[in-house]
Amino acid sequence: MDRFSEYRVMWILVLFDLPTETKKEKKAYADFRKNLQKDGFTMFQFSIYVRHCASSENAALHIKRVKCFLPELGHIGIMCITDKQFGNIELFYGKKTQDVNPPGQQLELF
Numbered sequence: 001m002d003r004f005s006e007y008r009v010m011w012i013l014v015l016f017d018l019p020t021e022t023k024k025e026k027k028a029y030a031d032f033r034k035n036l037q038k039d040g041f042t043m044f045q046f047s048i049y050v051r052h053c054a055s056s057e058n059a060a061l062h063i064k065r066v067k068c069f070l071p072e073l074g075h076i077g078i079m080c081i082t083d084k085q086f087g088n089i090e091l092f093y094g095k096k097t098q099d100v101n102p103p104g105q106q107l108e109l110f
Helices: 023-038 054-070 084-089
Strands: 010-017 042-045 046-054 076-083 092-094 094-100
Touching: 010 054, 010 084, 023 046, 046 054, 054 094, 084 092
Parallel strands: none
Antiparallel strands: 010 046, 010 076, 042 046, 092 094
């Protein structure tokens, strides 16, 4: 079996809606986004961050990390999908379709 099968490679999507009315809430929002970025997530849309993982085991590790820095308030969803499913996303910029950017080759050390 191919180690980088499109059914084995996973994507984590973190979807969130956090309050930003007070100074404390704005700081929690900024800290959450910074922690996502430190863990290798990139912005897909304003409140959706994604991360490419080589396997479901690797995805589980990153999901565990995200759960450790969840903010006190707000709504957060974490979803894991296969590379095949991610590749089937239809993206539009206005009415024009846009290609999904495939990830670069990922180096796996362990």
